[in-house]
Amino acid sequence: MKEYVVRNKAILVVCLFTLGLIACNKSSQPKVSQEMIDKLGITHPDHLSAATRRALSWPEIGNEWYIEYGEYQPLKGDLAFQQGVVRRDPSAVIKVDGKYFVWYTKSTGPTQGFAGDIHKDKVFPWDRSEVWFATSTDGWTWKEEGVAIKPGEAGSYDDRSVFTAEIMAYGGKYYLCYQTVKSPYNVRVKEEVGIAWADSPYGPWHKSDKPILSPADNGIWMGEEDNRFAVVKKGDFDSHKTHDPCILPYKGKFYLYYKGEQMGEEVTFGGRQIRHGVAIADHPLGPYVKSPYNPISNSGHEICVWPYRGGIASLITTDGPERNTLQWAPDGVNFEIMGAIKGAPHAIGLNRELTSDEDPVAIMKWGLTHIYNSWHEQSIMRFDSRKIREHKAPGEKGNAE
């Protein structure tokens, strides 16, 4: 009798184990509808590859976030390429009283790097720069209007260079945020964000007397040599530099999106270790408080964000495993990949007039970008894009849509 009970117990255990395995297997096997089997062309629904499992977990198979950029076109008038001049990092384009406005980094003279005398030289194309602005009636021919923001007095936080500006028109006022560097511009210098405001896009601009955003202060350099890769502790994703600021009014607050650079930066996934963060304020001028969810991207470079359907969309370029994707965060913080692109213009200045809740990428129809003509000269160009609608041989009938 005892033996019988033991044997039965053993059988029961084996049965439960087997059932468990089947249940486990079943639960990790996504339920596949006949419609999906047909749409995705799955041959054996009981043998799903890792790629097919991923495809089945996509929220929906759509095409609306997919675009292709055309060849960049040179601008005309004062923003056409000019020898010996750097014009780069265009802000968003905004329209005021029938005229387009853009702000950008401007500097002149050769870029000498860090090998010489950093107290005299221009170390980067954006060193010893000012923020200038231009206007246009058609977005092609531009008139340079003059300087908007100059570096501050010696000793101030922005005494060396001001650059990479973004514009926000809000409540009848204009806000320019931009990167700042304090002298001397060495490799380890920490870069901050400044802001200025005006009643008219023509200025005059009032600058804040202190930065509105600074790098996290929790990395530790190793040694005294001016070397940004040598660290005892790397610190937060933005422990070295806060770059590419862009403020959007959002949910009754102001969201300052930015790119972080980290002390002891590594090369990962074939690119620089670059991630984005956001800092939030109740007033356009701050104080801005960094989100506890930072970093909010694992890839990217220059910030390119726009409102879409109650959330914020973001173009992620250049660095990290998710480069060349379009992402969307319904809450402005938690971004998911919505689409991928073959390649993207750098440092995009979005045409805010094209913002649409109907079409997530309408804003990409045209805008501004920059190219490197050389290390010493850069110029602003115009980009355009189109949706990928069909793939047909010449003369082929039918429509994929």
Ligand code: AAL
């Ligand atoms: C750009 C931007 C910032 C950097 C430099 C000028 O790509 O990320 O603006 O500081 O390069």
